[in-house]
Amino acid sequence: MTGLTLLIPIALLLGLLxxxxxxxxxxxxxxxxxxxxxMRILIDExx
Amino acid sequence: MASQPLPSGLEPAESLFAVxxxxxxxxxxxxxxxLVTTPGILSARVNMAARQVAVRHAPSLAPPDIQQAIQTLGxxxxxxxxxxxxxADREQRALIRALAVAGFAxxxxxxxxxxxxxxxxxxxxxxxxxxSALIALPTVAYAxxxxxxxxxxxxxxxxxxxxxxxSIGVLLTTAMSLxxxxxxxxxxxxxxxxxxxxxxxxxxxxxxxxxGRARAGVAALLRQTAAGAxxxxxxxxxxWIAAGDLRPGMTMLVAAGERLAADGTVIEGESGLDVAFLxxxxxxxPARAGDSVHAGALNVVAPLLVQVTASGPxxxxxxxxxxxxxAAQGKSRYVRMADQAARYYAPAVHLLAAVAFAGWLAAGAxxxxxxxxxxxxxxxxxxxxxxxxxxxxxxxxxxxxxxxxVLVKDGSAMERLAEVNRAILDKTGTLTLGRPVPVxxxxxxxxxxxxxxxxxxxxxxxxxxxxxxxxxxxxxQPATLTGLHEVPGEGVFADHHGAPVSLGRPGKIVELxxxxxxxxxxxxxxxxRFTDTLRPDARETVAALADLGLQPxxxxxxxxxxxxxxxxxxxxTTVGRLRPADKLALIERLKARxxxxxxxxxxxxxxxxxxxxxxxxxxxxxSDASQLTADMVFLGDRLAPVALAVRAARRTVRIVKQNxxxxxxxxxxxxxxxxxxxxxxxxxxxAMSTSSIIVVANALRLRxxxx
Numbered sequence: 001m002t003g004l005t006l007l008i009p010i011a012l013l014l015g016l017l018x019x020x021x022x023x024x025x026x027x028x029x030x031x032x033x034x035x036x037x038x039m040r041i042l043i044d045e046x047x
Numbered sequence: 048m049a050s051q052p053l054p055s056g057l058e059p060a061e062s063l064f065a066v067x068x069x070x071x072x073x074x075x076x077x078x079x080x081x082l083v084t085t086p087g088i089l090s091a092r093v094n095m096a097a098r099q100v101a102v103r104h105a106p107s108l109a110p111p112d113i114q115q116a117i118q119t120l121g122x123x124x125x126x127x128x129x130x131x132x133x134x135a136d137r138e139q140r141a142l143i144r145a146l147a148v149a150g151f152a153x154x155x156x157x158x159x160x161x162x163x164x165x166x167x168x169x170x171x172x173x174x175x176x177x178x179s180a181l182i183a184l185p186t187v188a189y190a191x192x193x194x195x196x197x198x199x200x201x202x203x204x205x206x207x208x209x210x211x212x213x214s215i216g217v218l219l220t221t222a223m224s225l226x227x228x229x230x231x232x233x234x235x236x237x238x239x240x241x242x243x244x245x246x247x248x249x250x251x252x253x254x255x256x257x258x259g260r261a262r263a264g265v266a267a268l269l270r271q272t273a274a275g276a277x278x279x280x281x282x283x284x285x286x287w288i289a290a291g292d293l294r295p296g297m298t299m300l301v302a303a304g305e306r307l308a309a310d311g312t313v314i315e316g317e318s319g320l321d322v323a324f325l326x327x328x329x330x331x332x333p334a335r336a337g338d339s340v341h342a343g344a345l346n347v348v349a350p351l352l353v354q355v356t357a358s359g360p361x362x363x364x365x366x367x368x369x370x371x372x373x374a375a376q377g378k379s380r381y382v383r384m385a386d387q388a389a390r391y392y393a394p395a396v397h398l399l400a401a402v403a404f405a406g407w408l409a410a411g412a413x414x415x416x417x418x419x420x421x422x423x424x425x426x427x428x429x430x431x432x433x434x435x436x437x438x439x440x441x442x443x444x445x446x447x448x449x450x451x452x453v454l455v456k457d458g459s460a461m462e463r464l465a466e467v468n469r470a471i472l473d474k475t476g477t478l479t480l481g482r483p484v485p486v487x488x489x490x491x492x493x494x495x496x497x498x499x500x501x502x503x504x505x506x507x508x509x510x511x512x513x514x515x516x517x518x519x520x521x522x523x524q525p526a527t528l529t530g531l532h533e534v535p536g537e538g539v540f541a542d543h544h545g546a547p548v549s550l551g552r553p554g555k556i557v558e559l560x561x562x563x564x565x566x567x568x569x570x571x572x573x574x575x576r577f578t579d580t581l582r583p584d585a586r587e588t589v590a591a592l593a594d595l596g597l598q599p600x601x602x603x604x605x606x607x608x609x610x611x612x613x614x615x616x617x618x619x620t621t622v623g624r625l626r627p628a629d630k631l632a633l634i635e636r637l638k639a640r641x642x643x644x645x646x647x648x649x650x651x652x653x654x655x656x657x658x659x660x661x662x663x664x665x666x667x668x669x670s671d672a673s674q675l676t677a678d679m680v681f682l683g684d685r686l687a688p689v690a691l692a693v694r695a696a697r698r699t700v701r702i703v704k705q706n707x708x709x710x711x712x713x714x715x716x717x718x719x720x721x722x723x724x725x726x727x728x729x730x731x732x733x734a735m736s737t738s739s740i741i742v743v744a745n746a747l748r749l750r751x752x753x754x
Contacts, residue, residue: 005169008178011155011158012155012182014155015151015155016151018151019147019148019151022147023147024142026140026143026144026147032094032096033093033094033095033096033097034096035095035096036093036094036095036096039071039075039095040072040075041070042072043072043073043075043076047275
């Protein structure tokens with residue numbers, strides 16, 4: 001029982017962290033151009 | 048992203064360009080790295096999904112300069128207006144956010160529920176119920192909003208839709224569970240309520256994503272009316288003014304290769320205008336002083352001075368757009384399959400729950416127990432299959448079609464296309480390519496081709512563009528020319544190894560026989576003729592449509608004699624000399640006989656017919672109005688996508704019906720259990736997720752629907 005009082009908040013916190021990260025990614029436009037992101041990895045940067 | 052530092056403390060401006068030719072990583076690198084070498088351009092960012100380039104640049108640089116810079120890199124570009132207030136985009140985002148919250152909550156509540164199902168009881172169970180409530184209540188309040196809002200809107204108009212049973216089910220389940228939690232009862236249904244929201248939101252988000260992608264694709268293809276114009280004031284000085292700020296009375300200077308930003312009257316200059324956006328046909332229309340010209344027309348020959356007579360929402364093109372909207376309203380009354388089902392489903396579900404409640408009361412159960420059973424009935428009958436399987440089937444089929452070059456604008460288009468039993472095709476631009484194609488290039492020697500390509504590349508005249516495309520298709524590499532210049536109305540001139548070469552207007556006599564141009568090298572001259580040819584697979588496609596039972600028919604504005612050849616080639620009925628209103632009347636007549644017409648057309652003259660047809664398709668080369676009106680737009684020179692889309696639509700509807708059958712079958716099994724009071728939260732969770740997974744898996748079979 002005492003273990004649960006510690007583990008459940010931790011589990012929820014980690015889940016919330018993931019949710020927060022997704023919201024941040026959505027807001028910062030990381031899903032704006034999913035096709036382009038896949039192609040950008042192929043570009044050789046000269047500079 | 049390549050970028051340059053800001054020059055002095057100037058505030059940079061941003062412009063957006065549609066670049067339909069973007070398709071690979073090297074295009075992306077070429078544009079992003081190439082543009083920043085242009086002085087004044089600070090950075091460029093390509094959006095591959097939307098085929099757009101956002102450019103940050105010094106305010107001194109006008110959109111036409113940047114357009115020129117993109118064109119020198121080898122890409123066609125059109126300036127676009129910034130579009131901030133995109134409602135559909137915001138809606139889709141809200142759905143994805145709600146989906147993420149519901150997913151997070153469903154996982155955590157499930158974690159707690161699993162422990163309850165494996166035997167936790169007493170204080171532990173109560174605590175887990177409270178924790179579940181803590182997660183579920185805010186989730187239902189947030190993620191349930193799209194359903195609650197839509198249900199409320201429907202109820203206010205005294206109608207019912209899919210969202211009414213969903214909202215009642217979710218709210219009642221949550222309220223009952225909260226009551227159980229407070230009174231320390233055995234079962235709480237928070238997991239079921241939240242999981243239901245998650246599955247349904249997944250369906251909604253898929254639906255929105257499909258519409259969003261198709262819309263972005265069409266928007267990239269659309270040649271926008273010019274974003275602005277160079278305005279000359281009384282003292283002869285010129286200034287770039289955005290289209291929205293143009294006022295009647297202003298004088299625009301429209302260079303060759305630019306689009307008109309407003310309606311007006313030519314006051315000086317003589318030129319040809321490409322009005323393909325209106326007619327779908329690219330042969331330029333002459334314009335001289337006194338002629339009235341329309342916004343969106345492409346000036347191809349020489350600079351024009353145009354006095355603005357109407358701008359923005361007052362232009363003829365804006366008027367046409369409004370007419371289109373009105374014509375399409377009949378179509379928006381179409382009731383989608385899921386909603387049709389909901390009409391019967393929603394009252395049936397409510398009745399069933401009410402009967403279960405009343406039945407148990409009559410049998411002597413307490414209000415509490417009867418209510419619990421009613422909630423179980425509502426939860427188990429919640430229309431997961433209708434809410435998830437229909438969009439899932441549609442997005443999978445649309446994805447398959449998109450890979451084959453058909454952009455579908457919304458889900459109901461697939462359903463309507465599956466129902467058609469007549470097909471009417473326009474001739475010019477639909478059965479034919481609608482653009483000039485060089486008739487015979489064999490008169491050209493091997494040494495002429497590179498020179499000709501280099502000349503053709505320097506001009507935006509439709510015949511030059513046609514030549515460039517034909518030569519590039521043959522794999523010709525352009526020669527290096529010196530002194531390359533275009534004389535408006537005459538042609539392109541240059542020197543090749545000291546000898547003058549040109550591509551331009553043919554002699555007076557040849558000009559009489561249609562579209563032609565002349566290539567001159569030294570004192571040699573080669574006449575090049577152009578014609579509009581049938582699409583390569585027009586015949587096969589028309590035959591395929593006949594096989595599908597669509598009784599294809601060609602309706603054209605051309606003279607009947609001009610249609611004879613095509614009628615013989617395709618072997619179908621042709622009707623000639625039809626004005627736009629006649630085409631519309633033809634469709635209305637067929638409609639009155641109960642036929643469901645698929646209209647395939649491209650010109651503005653087809654747009655009313657496209658709006659009136661039960662379903663409609665337009666090629667990507669069509670006028671803007673037609674692309675906006677049509678349910679689907681197909682890319683490329685081939686006509687085959689039309690038959691392909693019909694077949695894919697029929698398969699999709701078949702799968703959707705199977706999904707309905709699966710959903711109903713599941714309900715027939717589960718509802719008696721629920722009414723008998725045997726459905727625990729565990730049974731509900733298992734039943735709900737299995738049925739959802741089955742219908743999605745069935746929808747995935749459409750992956751190859753367009754093969």
